[in-house]
Amino acid sequence: MTITEDAPTAGPEIGKARRRKEDQRLITGRTRWTDNITLPGMLHLAMVRSPFAHATITAIATDEAKASPGVIAVLTGRDLADGQGVVANAWPITTDQVTPTHLPVAVDRVACAGEIVAIVAARSAAEARDAAELVDVDYDELPAVLDLKEAVKDEVLAHPDLGTNTSAVWTLDSAAQGSGTDVEDEIAKAREDGIVLEREFRQQRLIPAFMEPRSTVCDPTGEQMTVWTSTQVPHILRFLVAATTGMPESKIRIIAPDVGGGFGGKLQTTPEEFATIAVARRLGKPCKYTETRSESLLSGHHGRDQWQKLTLSARKDGTVTGLKVELLADLGAYVGVVGGGVPVLGAWMFNSIYKFAAYHFTVRTLLTNKTWVDAYRGAGRPEATFAVERMMDELAAELGRDPLEVREQNWIRHEEFPFTTVAGMTYDSGNYEAATARAKELFGYDALRAEQQRRREAHDPVQLGIGVSTFTEMCGLAPSRILGALNYGAGGWESASIRMLATGKVEVLTGTSPHGQGHETAWSQIVADRLGVPFEDVEVLHGDSQISSKGMDTYGSRSLVVGAEAVVRAADRVIDKARPIAAHLLEASVDDIEFTAGRFGVKGTDKGITMAEVALATWTGHNLPDGVEPSIDADATFDPDNFSFPHGTHLCAVEVDTETGKTTMRSYVCVDDVGTIINPLIVEGQVHGGVVQGIAQALWEGAEFDEQGTLVTGSFVDYTLPTSADTISLVTDHTVSPSTYTALGTKGVGEAGAIASTPAVVNAIVDAVRHLGVSDITMPCTPERVWKAIQVGSAGATEGERGAAAHFDDGAPNQDSPQPSDTTEGGAQ
């Protein structure tokens, strides 16, 4: 035994812009995407999908396909009916939620285009795809309901046997739950002597559009079935495969190898996964299915898709008093794993950072014959943030005041934290003043306002608009007790294990399942600091149910806030277990041992021993205290007490050409407060990516269906992701208000950018043309829509028809522009 006098110190890793451990493989092409996996004897699958939005399957002729070269089998839904499992909904938001059964492969009826009706298994992917063309399916078309507002009427039913399109109605009311006054009272008061704003916004349907198409390989040949799949949720998939197929959970191994992005789009347990497993088990051969991009856009779940009616009441001095939110949310044809829970996640966020006295939220989730809808980056919170940030700009416009000033009048001041909101959430910490002050400084807010004024006065055809978004969100899904109260089918805890290897290296097993977030790097930094070991000596293992057997996976900005907290606790247990061993080896009392920077020292002496030395001594087991087991490995499972509430101020300047409607982004500044930052490089990257996805919702993206229910944005030609040439460099900065609920003080950052940026951009565009009589533009704000809004606004202004008149009665999508018949609103009808 050596007693080291000079223990190695790793120095503080937390806060360091460590370059990622993950990169080396990814930049050299040494990758393990699911589609890269090839097993001996592996078959390739191709899916036969419904071209119809709603139809009865009357016959499927497979003979010709079966005779095609290389084809091993052609299986229909009926062939697989027993044991194919069910694509489950884990969150029935009400106890009487209407939830259609979602079979992976349809048997009698399809409820949206793209549903799988048959599967071809062949020697090669090309042969499978060729044969899929030869499967002849007879359909009897049924009437399809494709429009959310039509769906409410129940005239055409997405699932005739269910008798209604309404899946659930979920309400939160501040008066009823005792967290505020009655919203109707506040609105009535404001109608008498205040301001009432009524607006309706469209949250268009989006597609997550992760870059790696989904892929699944299932090897059923071992005693334990192994499934590699491109998923965010290997642990949830394992549970649901067991729960819905009857396979023992212990016979299922799920591996998420390298996963190429998710953004919520891969938190689903998919028909394709279940179908691949079913065919592989039926044939007793390894099978691979990899979707095409067109299949991905059509059959991977979509996001957003709401109509939002907002009523905001305020006093004449601009103090907000009440907010009433009435949502229609399109679930598509089926209720996804989170499904109706997505709009519900927004329920606590419409009130945002503002001190409303009264609040009411109702969402009606509806079934239609379109692609199913579930979480997409932000999941419920971008929708809420968009609506309230648009409303705050509308209020400022009504008052003729600066939008930041009106926000500040109403937001929670930094000295008021912790603050329990009108929706009933307790916000831990924040400093909206500091973030806003910094953002204004970086943006040059006052100078841009002055320029805007000059260009207005000069009647410049290119007008400048300034958009504001002072957002908050809730991260860290989620306290299990709250999930239980909300009827969610699982917990929100996270798990971690730390293995101290004999050579001093450290293995960290995490239940989170990263797919681009850099957990291997960030977790290594955290563990390096906690255990005082070198960053390089920490190996983070994840994404395999045989290695990290327990977990709730990665979504909802939960990995750092919940998952890393479990890692911290496991590390602390390692130290606790090592302490008596160190004391024994140092021939000192446990009470005299102090652990700093990776070294157990004896108080008042220079005697000490490193963590690595304790690990080696524990492994040999030659000289341990009596009754102490020869292991300092430790596990921890962390269940959070509360959510965390990051916030930030995003400012956007756009130039709008009033003659063409074209929007050009000039600058974008965001100052986010995500609590303690583990790795600023990764945090900044998360903000960049999120911001651009949010900007894309404002300007470019929208999933559009035609009147037959065919997705017309079914390729990257038509579903227009932003390119490098469309985007600009962003200015990012941070303020830090550590979370008071987490040991590390972190708050979560994965979704922040996408939540914040959309309203900043739309507010900027509206701000640029508001003087032309425009007060809203439906997203995506294409040049055509902006130009039309200007035409209608200008005409309205000269005719003196504009005003604050409510528009709810006429059912028009927005108050500013009666939509021409050839233009679909929100890109989705």
Added chain:
Amino acid sequence: MTRIHVTVDGVAYSDEVEPRTLLVHYLRQSLGKTGTVVGCDTSNCGACTVHLDGVSVKSCNVLAVQADGHEVTTIEGLAEDGQLHPVQQAFHECHALQCGYCTPGMIMQACDVLKDNPDPTEAEIREGLEGNLCRCTGYHNIVKAVQQAAGQMRSASSGSGETADATEAAEVSA
């Protein structure tokens, strides 16, 4: 089936391929060059970008038979003797990748952009990478990485007095 002779990352191959086989499928399935990936089916995303005789192409948009007699460099052949290409190094340094799926194509395209224009402006970089989609980074750090790599490659080539830039050097030796 048609026989093709093609050199990929410095190794000569001779294979029978179906005439309809795309170069990307030949690389992935016949040669096991899975570093090059498929991201779409409409040649929009650029994830499959490789160099064909030193010029970037989307390998989903080239038939394997068209590569007959030519030289292909993939992301797997870019580093030399364990030394990362400056563009690879810059992607790492600037955190220009998150999930990493677009990264091979993005790096190969960035090399091509810098070969044509060793000192590009931000706008020129953005235009040069327009055919390669990334969903994670918002392109901010990708642009920074290309700028950084450009600087390094310029100083390296002026320092050594050689005219060929590092991109070319990598391809010739590959």
